[in-house]
Amino acid sequence: MTITTPRKRADARRNQEALLDAAAAAFVSSGVDVPVREIAAKAGVGVGTIYRHFPTRADLIVAVYHHQIEACAEAGPALLAESGSPHAALGRWIDLFVDFLVTKHGLAEAFRSDSSSFETLHAHFLDRLVPVCAELLDAAVAAGEIRPGTAALELMHGVGNLCIGARSETYDPRRLVALLIAGLRNPPDRPAAARV
Amino acid sequence: MTITTPRKRADARRNQEALLDAAAAAFVSSGVDVPVREIAAKAGVGVGTIYRHFPTRADLIVAVYHHQIEACAEAGPALLAESGSPHAALGRWIDLFVDFLVTKHGLAEAFRSDSSSFETLHAHFLDRLVPVCAELLDAAVAAGEIRPGTAALELMHGVGNLCIGARSETYDPRRLVALLIAGLRNPPDRPAAARV
DNA sequence: GGCATAAACGGAACATTGTTCCGTATAGTC
DNA sequence: GACTATACGGAACAATGTTCCGTTTATGCC
Structure with missing residues (x-):
């Protein structure tokens, strides 16, 4: 991201920073649906x-959570390397x-929404996380x-769907995700060389 | 529930009928989120x-789908009686x-929404369907x-959450529900401690 | 420093949708 | 036919997303 020819104006960069900060704070206090105003x-x-x-809005969400999405993506191969079994690694990664x-x-x-406003969010998740999940599944x-x-x-x-409506005291998606x-x-009646 | 003393005006009953019909049609063509207007x-x-x-809106939804919800509720015990095993009955009922x-x-x-407008929907599902599900689970x-x-x-x-976003060509909740x-x-030959 | 210009800004204005409210119309009754 | 409780209609208000354009300003140039 070198400072080449088409450098943005200083106020533009400043405002972009301010927006990211404000959005991050607003997302925490009011959720990612917080009004634009x-x-x-x-x-x-x-x-x-x-x-x-x-x-x-998806562009803003992606920008705010970029680092965390990256961290999640990078955790995949790490877990695969350090966990006892691929299935355990998958479980731990899904937990993340x-x-x-x-x-x-x-x-x-927002993730499950198919509204066109969230295409960017979908695309980014697809690009970064789905391949990681696929690697774990394949293993x-x-x-x-x-x-x-x-x-x-x-x-x-x-998994994303199961996480909808968490935060309500009466619903913890983790149990259901674990069931999934x-x-x-593999059903035990199937002869498989896997033993944890 | 007969038409006793406080009989409603004829135009009121007529309009209620017309609304139910219109809503049913609108729900089919535009989903249950169709604008009130x-x-x-x-x-x-x-x-x-x-x-x-x-x-x-929940009151309208419940009224429109009342018969189908009843049918689903009544199918529970029937499936339990006629299916080979309770687990099979549960699976078939969940499919319904x-x-x-x-x-x-x-x-x-709408079902997963925790907006107060959908309390009636929640309540009705809770009253009619959760006990049926509980019966199948217990069995x-x-x-x-x-x-x-x-x-x-x-x-x-x-299960309700998993069904969110169905209709999109690329997502069929049935497979995931089956996984769930x-x-x-309860694998008979595997002790519970083997779970990850 | 002063100036020209392209970039960026701000917020009014418009669109969509849910919800309320009250003046008006009318079904049922005597 | 008149009276009244009931029901109706739709204008009006509120919340929110989105667009648009007149105004402001940062930057490069002299």
Whole structure:
């Protein structure tokens, strides 16, 4: 990102920073659905400025959580290397993903949304996380721990959906996610060389 | 529930009928999130009339799908009686529930919503369907087919969540729901401690 | 420093949708 | 036919996303 020819104006860069900070704070206090006006006010800019820097809400979300998404993506291979079994690594990685989703009000809802405003979010998750999930799935299949035939995208879609509505005292997605992962396991009647 | 003393005015009953018909049609063509004005226009009434008859959107949804919800509830005991095993009955009943949800655009989304407007929907599902699910779960636990510890409400919440975003060509909740149900199984030859 | 210009800004204005409210119309009754 | 409780209609208000354009300003050049 060198400072080449088309350098942005200083105020533009300053406002973009302010917007990211304001959005991060607003997301924490009011969820990722926080009204645009509120973010603009917190950042001390007009709404037009938000739309100029981040054409869709998804762009803003992706920018705010970029680091955390990267960290999650990079944790995949690490877990695979250090965990006893691919299936255990998959389970732990999914836990990371679930933690990421449930600690951000409304992110799971946004992730599943098929509204066009969230295309960027979908695309980014697809680019960074689905391949990681696929790697873990493949390893577990190769080790004979789980049955083949489940696509990474499908699994992540399901996990994302299960995380919707977390935060309500009466619903903890982690148990259900664990059931889902357990459901992947090879049935014991099938002779498989896998023994944990 | 007969038409006793406080009989409603004829035009009121007529409008309620018209609203139910219009809403049913609108739900099919535009999902249960269809704008209120659209339903009112289709029924040939003003929006005020909708709110008078159905204070919240959930009331309208419940009224429109009342028969189907009843049918689903009544199918539970029947399946339990005729199926080979409680777990099979549970699986088939969940399939019915999934079918019900995915054939109504947006119903799964509404079901999971914790917005106060949907309290009636929640309440009705809780009253009619959760006990049925609990009965099936208990029977399967008693038969030793699944592990105990999963609440009916939790399971239905999860299944409902998995059904969000169906209709998109690329996502079929049935496979994931099947995984979830499979995850409940209590493998007879594997001690519970082997779980990850 | 002063100036020209392209870049960026701000927020009014418009669009969509839910919800309320009250003046008006009318079904049922005597 | 008149009276009244009931019901109706739709204007009006509120919340929110999105666009648009007149105004401001940072930057490069003299």
